Amino acid sequence: MTELTSPPGWRVNAHIHLPPNFSAFDSVAQAVALAAAQGVRVLGASNYYDYGVYQEFSDRALDAGIYPLFGLEVIALLEDLQQAGVKINDPGNPGKLYLCGKGITRFAPLSPEAAVLLNEIRSKDAERMAEMTGRLAEVFAAAGWDLSLDEAAVKARIVRRHGSPPETVYLQERHLAQAFQEALFESAPDAERGPVLERLFGAPSKRPDDPVTVQNEIRSHLMKAGRPAYVRETFVGLDHAYGLILALGGIPCYPVLADGADPICAFEAPAEALAEAVRSRGIHCAELIPLRNRPEVLSRYARALRDAGLVVTAGTEHNTLDLSPLEPACLGGAPVPEELRAIFWEGACVVAAHQHRVARGEAGFVDAAGRLNPDYATDEERIRAFAEIGAEVIASRLGRDTPRSHGEH
Numbered sequence: 001m002t003e004l005t006s007p008p009g010w011r012v013n014a015h016i017h018l019p020p021n022f023s024a025f026d027s028v029a030q031a032v033a034l035a036a037a038q039g040v041r042v043l044g045a046s047n048y049y050d051y052g053v054y055q056e057f058s059d060r061a062l063d064a065g066i067y068p069l070f071g072l073e074v075i076a077l078l079e080d081l082q083q084a085g086v087k088i089n090d091p092g093n094p095g096k097l098y099l100c101g102k103g104i105t106r107f108a109p110l111s112p113e114a115a116v117l118l119n120e121i122r123s124k125d126a127e128r129m130a131e132m133t134g135r136l137a138e139v140f141a142a143a144g145w146d147l148s149l150d151e152a153a154v155k156a157r158i159v160r161r162h163g164s165p166p167e168t169v170y171l172q173e174r175h176l177a178q179a180f181q182e183a184l185f186e187s188a189p190d191a192e193r194g195p196v197l198e199r200l201f202g203a204p205s206k207r208p209d210d211p212v213t214v215q216n217e218i219r220s221h222l223m224k225a226g227r228p229a230y231v232r233e234t235f236v237g238l239d240h241a242y243g244l245i246l247a248l249g250g251i252p253c254y255p256v257l258a259d260g261a262d263p264i265c266a267f268e269a270p271a272e273a274l275a276e277a278v279r280s281r282g283i284h285c286a287e288l289i290p291l292r293n294r295p296e297v298l299s300r301y302a303r304a305l306r307d308a309g310l311v312v313t314a315g316t317e318h319n320t321l322d323l324s325p326l327e328p329a330c331l332g333g334a335p336v337p338e339e340l341r342a343i344f345w346e347g348a349c350v351v352a353a354h355q356h357r358v359a360r361g362e363a364g365f366v367d368a369a370g371r372l373n374p375d376y377a378t379d380e381e382r383i384r385a386f387a388e389i390g391a392e393v394i395a396s397r398l399g400r401d402t403p404r405s406h407g408e409h
Contacts, residue, residue: 004387006041006345011327014044014069014348015100015255015287015315018057020164021047022174024318027162028056031318036064040326042348042394044069044315046100049122049170051107067394069351072101073255074121074244077235081267089254089268091261092224097238100253101245102285102313103355103364114247117240122170124234129171135229136180139222143199147183154179173223174320177215185211212321238281242370249358251351251366253285253313254278258301259331260292271301275308282370285311285347290328290336298330302340309379311365313347314340349390350383356393 006012017023018031025031035043043066045057054070061068075098081088082095090096106114130151140147155169157179188196190209197205197214201221207213222229245252256274257265268274278286286305290298306312314328314336328336328344336344354364363373365386376382 003342004346004349004384004391005342009039010041010345011039012042012345012348013040013315013326013328014042014102014313014344014351015046015071015289016043016318016326017047017073018045018053019162020050020053020158020169022172022178022319024321024323028053028060032057032060032064032066034323035061035066035326038326040066041398042067042069042352043326044071044102044313044348044351046071046073046315046317048073048172049118049125050168051104052165052168054107062397065398067352067398069102069348069355070104070107071250071253071351072104072245072248074099074101074241075233075235076238076241078238086267087261087265089257089265091257091265093233096233096235097241098255099238099241099245099283100255100287101248101250102253102287103351103358104245104248104250105355105359106247106249111247114244117244117247120240121236121244124236125170128231128233129173129176132173132223132229132231133171133176135231136176136218136222139200139228140180140184143196145184145188145196147180147187149179149183157182173219174215177218177223178211180218181211181214184214215321242282246366246368246370249355249364251285251311251354251364252283252370253287253311254283255287255289256301256305258288258293259297260289271304272308274301275305275310278305278310279308284309284366284372285313285351287313287315287347289317290314290330291316291324293331295330295334295337299337299340302343306343309383311347311350311383312343313351314344346383346387349387349394351390352393353386353390356390 018028019025043061058068078095078097085094087094088097133151133154137149154171154176158169159166194208197208201217205217224230242252288302302312316328330336350365358364365373373382376385
């Protein structure tokens with residue numbers, strides 16, 4: 001197998017979240033500046049629910065010498081696996097599936113089909129977040145601290161923090177936890193926070209002075225299943241999520257948890273069975289978030305997925321307040337094994353090629369029905385061809401020498 005390598009010093013990250021999604025970054029400008037300073041030359045955004053920020057992301061990235069990849073993340077429910085108690089890539093919820101889309105291009109404006117599919121997801125989620133906000137407010141008031149927060153007030157905080165247009169803000173659980181933590185810290189004297197939190201949680205806070213700790217405790221003690229502010233999730237099915245990705249012009253992609261869960265979720269074990277299960281559902285791309293994984297587990301999964309003919313990418317998410325490095329690293333900061341860097345670079349190049357070609361009205365890696373491009377006899381031929389195209393597209397746009405294939409393995 002030929003190996004496509006990136007230019008020396010180039011790093012790639014195919015998955016981050018940008019504000020107004022809950023994110024480590026205060027702004028798109030900060031994310032791009034950090035990526036440029038850290039040598040990331042291909043950077044992919046994978047936001048939930050709204051993509052209005054992608055024009056700014058594209059402009060800033062290209063100005064900084066970074067090739068932007070556009071994606072999305074969506075949650076679906078596989079009812080048959082839920083009923084069977086099978087955990088997919090969420091260790092706490094059987095049947096719950098996180099799904100990504102890579103290389104989307106039809107988000108400005110949305111096609112009528114994409115708008116219908118996305119609006120249903122937005123509507124279901126907005127109803128849940130509004131109800132959960134109300135329940136949180138009731139719980140805080142019962143503990144003796146009325147914070148006067150509702151859905152509009154939480155959104156207003158996000159708009160002030162990030163300067164985002166209000167219509168682009170779709171609330172996530174982390175947004176709610178942050179808003180209630182901030183409002184409590186703003187109104188409660190230091191000496192009173194501990195007692196208030198103990199009344200709220202029924203147990204002492206581990207660090208009542210630390211915002212991130214308190215936000216996580218609000219989620220775990222108040223917002224999860226069986227807790228007083230929990231509201232049942234109403235997910236769309238896999239066909240709906242899959243259809244949205246295709247309507248946006250993207251490649252459906254399975255995000256792998258692997259040993260990010262202990263034990264590894266049943267759907268994902270072993271790695272070879274995962275590859276077969278993913279492909280049987282018409283998904284031909286997989287993504288790893290190395291920070292969750294030990295190097296040896298990351299290697300096992302990345303190699304098994306790639307050997308099965310899937311495109312494989314990697315990212316960092318940055319969907320918490322932890323402003324970790326943008327170059328993917330393994331659990332505990334261990335470096336990604338060198339052999340995997342070529343796989344992840346190849347995957348990013350395939351996505352870049354698909355994105356570029358579909359935007360020009362040409363055939364992508366998959367078509368509008370999710371079928372693989374039929375112009376190639378084998379998976380290997382298809383992946384290699386698109387990787388070469390993508391490497392040329394990236395180099396041309398950024399004004400760098402085209403990476404070359406070398407060696408036979």
